[in-house]
């Protein structure tokens with residue numbers, strides 16, 4: 581049995597290791613956005629497929645039996661493409677999507693918004709000194725924030741960083757005390773983030789509450805209808821193994 585695993589986050593890597601240990605032929609596919617990570621267990625393919633038709637062709641040509649979409653909750657295009665390509669080819673598809681932060685004890689006090697554009701608008705009214713914790717791919721949407729103090733943190737440097745912004749390169753997990761220190765050291769007045777979920781980067785949220793920093797958070801895009809979703813690696817592993 582060959583499983584195509586759409587990856588890009590830690591859960592995908594963990595699932596690849598578990599599947600390989602079970603003797604499953606697992607082919608992890610990565611967009612190639614981040615370069616400095618060790619290769620996952622099993623086979624690895626890097627690069628896009630060329631949209632829905634390209635992915636459907638690939639599933640057919642490589643005789644893929646199952647697909648697990650373990651991409652980031654905000655990687656909406658590949659998730660939609662996978663749903664359509666699997667429908668076209670009749671390939672069973674599972675979405676592995678870690679829980680978001682909507683059940684966090686502080687979630688009721690956050691400013692929930694539908695898009696980064698809306699997040700920008702809301703944050704502008706909340707403060708001049710911003711911790712923009714959204715990864716590195718969509719910084720351009722905030723590029724005209726040259727009149728404020730913007731702190732960004734990411735794993736790898738972005739192609740462009742607007743003038744005057746402060747860049748920190750770091751990979752989680754982060755702790756609440758360290759995040760409090762970060763907020764204080766940079767005199768942060770507002771935190772802008774996405775509902776990515778996961779324990780590794782959740783500490784900033786608790787730290788923001790403790791430091792009295794308002795949080796603006798972008799809701800997740802919806803998962804494609806009709807695709808089964810599991811929240812963690814063990815459930816995804818069980819789904820695959822039950823189809824062996």
Ligand SMILES: NC(=O)c1ccc[n+]([C@@H]2O[C@H](COP(=O)([O-])OP(=O)(O)OC[C@H]3O[C@@H](n4cnc5c(N)ncnc54)[C@H](OP(=O)(O)O)[C@@H]3O)[C@@H](O)[C@H]2O)c1
Pocket residue numbers: 586587588589609610611613626627628629630631632634635650651652654655656657658659661714715717
């Ligand atoms: N968005 C985030 O905040 C975020 C954060 C951390 C990690 N990531 C990871 O980074 C990758 C890119 O994210 P994104 O938001 O740019 O995705 P996206 O907008 O959904 O996808 C853009 C295009 O990149 C290609 N692609 C994406 N994921 C792929 C994968 N796992 N394997 C092969 N091709 C892939 C596809 O190209 P084709 O149409 O040519 O097939 C897709 O149409 C994802 O795999 C995601 O898991 C994203």
